Amino acid sequence: MQATEAAPAPARAPNGVLPVTRQLSGRRVGGAAWRYVVLAVVSALYLFPFVVVLTTSFKPADEIFKLPPSLGSDRWTLDNYRAALDAMPFGRYLFNTALISSITVVGQLLSSSIVAYSLAKIRWRGRDALLLLIVATMMLPPQVTMIPVYIAWSKLGLTGTYLPLLIPQFFGLPFFIFMLRQFFRGIPEELIDAARVEGASDFRIYRSVVLPLSRPALVALSIFAFMWAWTDFLLPLIYINDPEQYTLSIGLYSFFSEHGVEWGALMAAATLMSLPLVLLFLVGQRQFVRGIALTGIK
Amino acid sequence: MHRSVLRGLLFASPWIVGFVIFQLVPIAASAYFSLTNFNLFQDPQFVGLRNYQRLAADALFWKSLLNTLYLTVIGVPVSLTAALAAALALNMRVRGQSLFRLFVFLPTVVPVVAATYIWRWLLNAQYGYVNGALGAVGLGQPLWLDDPFWTKPALILMSLWVTGSAMVVFLAALQDVPETYYEAAVIDGAGPWAKFRHVTLPLISPVILFETIIAGIFTLQYFTQAFLLGQTRLNAASGGPENSLLVYGLYLFQQAFVNLNMGYASAMAWVLLFVALAGTWLLLRVSRDRVFYAGD
Numbered sequence: 041m042q043a044t045e046a047a048p049a050p051a052r053a054p055n056g057v058l059p060v061t062r063q064l065s066g067r068r069v070g071g072a073a074w075r076y077v078v079l080a081v082v083s084a085l086y087l088f089p090f091v092v093v094l095t096t097s098f099k100p101a102d103e104i105f106k107l108p109p110s111l112g113s114d115r116w117t118l119d120n121y122r123a124a125l126d127a128m129p130f131g132r133y134l135f136n137t138a139l140i141s142s143i144t145v146v147g148q149l150l151s152s153s154i155v156a157y158s159l160a161k162i163r164w165r166g167r168d169a170l171l172l173l174i175v176a177t178m179m180l181p182p183q184v185t186m187i188p189v190y191i192a193w194s195k196l197g198l199t200g201t202y203l204p205l206l207i208p209q210f211f212g213l214p215f216f217i218f219m220l221r222q223f224f225r226g227i228p229e230e231l232i233d234a235a236r237v238e239g240a241s242d243f244r245i246y247r248s249v250v251l252p253l254s255r256p257a258l259v260a261l262s263i264f265a266f267m268w269a270w271t272d273f274l275l276p277l278i279y280i281n282d283p284e285q286y287t288l289s290i291g292l293y294s295f296f297s298e299h300g301v302e303w304g305a306l307m308a309a310a311t312l313m314s315l316p317l318v319l320l321f322l323v324g325q326r327q328f329v330r331g332i333a334l335t336g337i338k
Numbered sequence: 339m340h341r342s343v344l345r346g347l348l349f350a351s352p353w354i355v356g357f358v359i360f361q362l363v364p365i366a367a368s369a370y371f372s373l374t375n376f377n378l379f380q381d382p383q384f385v386g387l388r389n390y391q392r393l394a395a396d397a398l399f400w401k402s403l404l405n406t407l408y409l410t411v412i413g414v415p416v417s418l419t420a421a422l423a424a425a426l427a428l429n430m431r432v433r434g435q436s437l438f439r440l441f442v443f444l445p446t447v448v449p450v451v452a453a454t455y456i457w458r459w460l461l462n463a464q465y466g467y468v469n470g471a472l473g474a475v476g477l478g479q480p481l482w483l484d485d486p487f488w489t490k491p492a493l494i495l496m497s498l499w500v501t502g503s504a505m506v507v508f509l510a511a512l513q514d515v516p517e518t519y520y521e522a523a524v525i526d527g528a529g530p531w532a533k534f535r536h537v538t539l540p541l542i543s544p545v546i547l548f549e550t551i552i553a554g555i556f557t558l559q560y561f562t563q564a565f566l567l568g569q570t571r572l573n574a575a576s577g578g579p580e581n582s583l584l585v586y587g588l589y590l591f592q593q594a595f596v597n598l599n600m601g602y603a604s605a606m607a608w609v610l611l612f613v614a615l616a617g618t619w620l621l622l623r624v625s626r627d628r629v630f631y632a633g634d
Contacts, residue, residue: 075430082427083441089499090444092467093456109470151352164346174353177361181559181614183587183607187594188367189360191378211356242345271449273562278595289451293566296455300571303459310452321447325440329506 097121097307104304120304121312127299130312132284133291137270140205140287144269145262147209148216152261153254155212156220157246161232171221178214190278204279205272209265216261219331223257224250260331263324267317288313372604382601389605399606401581402589403613405490405564409585410557410617413494418549421501425508426534439509446502454566457496458483468495483567486582493563493583504549511545512538540630547629551618558614561587586610 091111096104097120099113124130158164159171193204227250235245251258273289280290292309299305321328347354372389374382393399428439445453460468461482469479482492519537528536564585568578575592577584586606594603 072432075432078427079430079432079438082424083438086442086445086499088467089456089460092460096459105465107465108473109465109467151356155350155353158346158349162342162346162349164342166343167346170346170350170354173357177357179555179614179618180361180365181555181607181610183559183590184368184611185361185364187600187604187607188364188371190594191367191371191600192364194378208356208360210352211360212353214353217353242349246349267447271451273451273566274591289449292449292451292455293569296566296569297571297574303462303465306455307459310455314448314452317447317449318444321444322440325443329443 093307093311096304097311099304101302101304120308123302123305124295124309124312127305128291128295128309130291130309133286133288134316136285137287137289140202141266141269143206144209145265147206148213148261148265149258151210151212152216153220153251153258154246155217156224157242157250159217159221160224161227161245161250162242171218174214174217186278193279199279200281200285201279202285205269205275209269213265216265219261220254220257223254227253256327256330259324260327263320263328264331266320270317368604368607371601372608374601375599376601376604377598378600379598385601389602390609392602393605393609398577398581398584398589402577402584402586403609405582405584406558406560406586408490409493409560410554413490413497414550414553414557416494417497417501418504418546418553420498421504421549422508422546424501424505425512426538428505429509429512442505443502445499448500450562451566453500454496454563457492457499458567461492461495484579486578486580489567489578489582493567496563496567504553507545507549508542511542515541543625543629544631547621547625551621554617554621555614558610558617559587560585561591564588565591 095111095113098116098118100115100117100119103113103115155174159167159174189204190199193199198204231249231253232245235249240248271289272287273293276287276290277293280286283294286294292313295309296306371382373386374384374389376382424442428435428442432438448456460466463469463479463481463484466482468482472479480488480491482488515538519541520533523533523537564578564583565575565588568576568583568588570576575588575596577588577592590603590606590610593599593606
């Protein structure tokens, strides 16, 4: 059957970025001024570090170390960016990080969604127990499994490759499974039953009915998975040794080890590393916020 | 009936297989390693409970546990309070509301390595903008990253910048509070504080409990920010001044991946698991009479 374009309502209403009906009555207009003051102060506190990073990254060294600190400069320069790009193979790191992040997204899209389908749309005994187990494993500190898993990869001779980072991504993640399950449950049973009556198998229903209707949730999953893989630090730190294979996180970390006090170049490198994620977030913020609301965590 | 179970298991099999390979077997292995001396190159050597006895006598173990408990007991309430305050502000009805929300959330997407170095610069004792601002209003200028007393407050200050996800969850909870409750409270003569204290807070208390448990569990595993804040040129896995940044996850990392004491580190991991379980249990118990579940 042909899937309709209309997405089903998620289990919980999306929030955050939806426009809110304005009810500024005459009496309230005077009261609105202080609200803007509060919001401006709050926003300024959160945005200030961005202003500092950006201005520092465009300042010559002697102006960075000036007292008292000031945001302005008479001699804006791109030198810090040149220094950062000279000191590390940024393009290489960018490619490595994008590769790992993309494969992570693919692995999680495939694996988490099919598990979520089992939990949301197949009625079977033991389903609730499995859901409980999946959620319970989120409580397990990763340190408990980290050491034996590292030892196993090391015995297999696979430390120093990306495989320890990538292979686990093809077995689903509780956070994503739970998020997709919540979303799939909002898809009307009548659609599933209608497909069953027409003789569609579960795999067919999963692929041709549920997945096409779940695009917002799948987009949210992709953004989360991409961001987590992009920013991950501990696992690449443990598993990657060859500078050729560094991710941006590890690259920036080793840059700091060698060039710690070159704040201008460091802030330029931090800006370059953050930029792709900030852009991704600006494009996909609606789905991102909805994903948090569906599960309660980031 | 029987076939539906098979189908259900088949579709869930990616997670089940992954669970066995990457969690169940490693958990068993970790329990065994915690009873051994194991340096990765020789076979594990069974030593019974000796690792646990050594932990009890290890001053750095206690120091790291206390450092992590400091961040959990002080840091989590502080950052969740900030997230709730931001959510309350961002819940006010004004034009451009979604733009303000975007501003507050934006830091949360900055990669943690970049964010931590940004704060190392902001908190620089001499040239940093935080001390610049404190000095401008005549306040003291702590040596954030060099004074053992101030390193953990520095971590907490950093965490305030990235409260975006808790803020979004609180915002969702605030929007679920029915407007009629506030109207009823106003008729009863409630001011803004009374409305917050007697309407908002009880109604969002389950979400606060949930976020506290999640943040508590994450904070017990805390590693990256402390590692990067303590990082020096000569000692990558330093615990910071007087080991004031040696959080539990960092000490475990040192033991496992710097000293290759895999057995000792495994024992530490098991202690962490029990602390996490005990903490969650305690939180659920203490909160039982204070959390209000609508519909109970």
